[in-house]
Amino acid sequence: MDIKYSFDDKPTAKQVIELYDNCGLPRPTRDKERIQKMFDNSNLIVTAWHEDLLVGVSRSITDWVWSCYLADLAVRQEYKKAGIGKKLIQLTKERVGEQSMVLLLSVPTAMEYYPKVGFVKQESSFILNRADWQ
Template structure:
């Protein structure tokens, strides 16, 4: 498997919708035009491709100097646990290595927690920080 990683190169609505649907992120695909606008207005989008098939995506928002927020990282179920997510994450961490605050919000499951901790993230429930979120239903 030779995965190719590309930056800011995906506006294929069909492939993006299929990827988000594959990982069951239907809150995004319930409003595809809004998803496409969000991707277009992101600070950075890095995609993973197997030939011409989109298999992964990481999306960053923020100013790129003092803070980045990793909004989405998703990998097609058939490609999970093969290093694609780690490769996407490492590309973002390398690109924004000098940015002091790298933030994300995710579900609390052991495998998810382990993935982010492997990449140097610390949970706010295990340190001196507190995190707040106000989510629109």
């Protein structure tokens, strides 16, 4: 399987919505405008493509010298276990460099995944929740 990774090929909101719905990532996929803004306001996006099909994405916000918040990591169901998520994380880390940490908030279903790809679980996070979006 030939997967192309890119920092330049930006997906459309429609492609992102289809990917997120396919893999079960809980995002406001019924709000195309909000999804578009999420991508427009992110400054590090890595995509994975199988021909013209968006099969994975890593969407981050970073200052490039201290921290990188990995906001979304999504891989199409039928492409899971092919190393795509791990490669998206690797490319994200390579792009931000050694000075920057990569941190994330995991969805409950991915709690077992992140330690397998090198993340260390932390007990020191806090959150002010957003308004309900569903």
